[in-house]
Amino acid sequence: MNGPEIQISFAPGLRLFVAADRRSGHTTVATDGSSSLGHVVESLGVPLTEAGRLLVDGRPVPPSHVPAAGETVDVEDVARPQQVPGAPLRFLLDVHLGTLTRRLRLLGVDAAYESEDIGDPALAALSAKERRVMLSRDRGLLRRRELWAGAYVYSDRPDDQLRDVLGRFAPRLAPWTRCTACNGPLAEADKDAVRDQLETGTENTYDVFARCTECDRVYWRGAHHARLEAIVTEAVREFGGAAAL
Structure with a gap:
């Protein structure tokens, strides 16, 4: 120039x-x-x-x-919290943000994820089609004109990534309501209804279960629950929501 x-x-x-x-x-x-x-x-x-x-x-x-x-x-x-007009607040994350995706879902945030590298044009088109905010550390992807909306993820540390996204967009938190594997909604499940999906040790130890209404994955308060609960408690303390299961 x-x-x-x-x-x-x-x-x-x-x-x-x-x-x-x-x-x-x-x-x-x-x-x-x-x-x-x-x-x-x-x-x-x-x-x-x-x-x-x-x-x-x-x-x-x-x-x-x-x-x-x-x-x-x-x-x-960008002013915070950032307003995203015209649609329910939903996210799309690229292949490099799997941990952030699972943590957002843990908090009940609608977070779609591409586990394979489908390419920037396809990601941008999906963002536009589903009206999702594209989250990425790829600056080139965020410059694509067909994106519906996007945001750069500034850190490479999941704790900081989560805090950044929650602080920037202030999504409504509803912990323990979404499948961390597929993003589908969870529903309470009777033990008898999920018994055939449980290992013997799990069946003998736990009585409270939830199941994804889309992929049928079963959840219970297992060995990793304390670590996940700490993530939820900290997010709710800082950004609001309801922490109880």
Whole structure:
């Protein structure tokens, strides 16, 4: 780009996306005189899913705004909690976010997951078809125009990933109501109805069961329940909901 020059600055939370020489204060960027501000922001490394308000000389403008010479641009962080209009809040996670997917489902959050790498175009199309927020650490995927909505997952640690998503979107939590394997709803199950799916030790030890209404997986308070309960309790304490099974 060698057209009109603008001054642009990125909020601290966005600076990991941009080159080191653009991480402090306003820096000069030459535009081509026809591309939108949204295109300019993404060309500098920031997915528009992560950009909040775009301010030109202090006034908000849409991503379609075409920058003019001498303008000063400030790119803000996404406001939290982020509102996702027009549909129930649902998520789609890519193949690299399996642990985050299971934890969201544990909390009763609708989280679809692709266990195989089906490719960015297919993921973006699925996000649009099912009106799901795409969660990914793939910046290229989040720049795809066909996405319905998306968000970058900033950490590679599941604890931090979960806290980030819950803080950003404030989904309604309903722990222990969703299958962690397939995302289907759980229903109480009589022991006699699931007896043929139980090992002898489980049958002799536990009496309270739930079963997925879609994949028939059976759940009970087994050896890993304390660890899962700790995840639920912490999430409910920080973000609200009902922790009881």
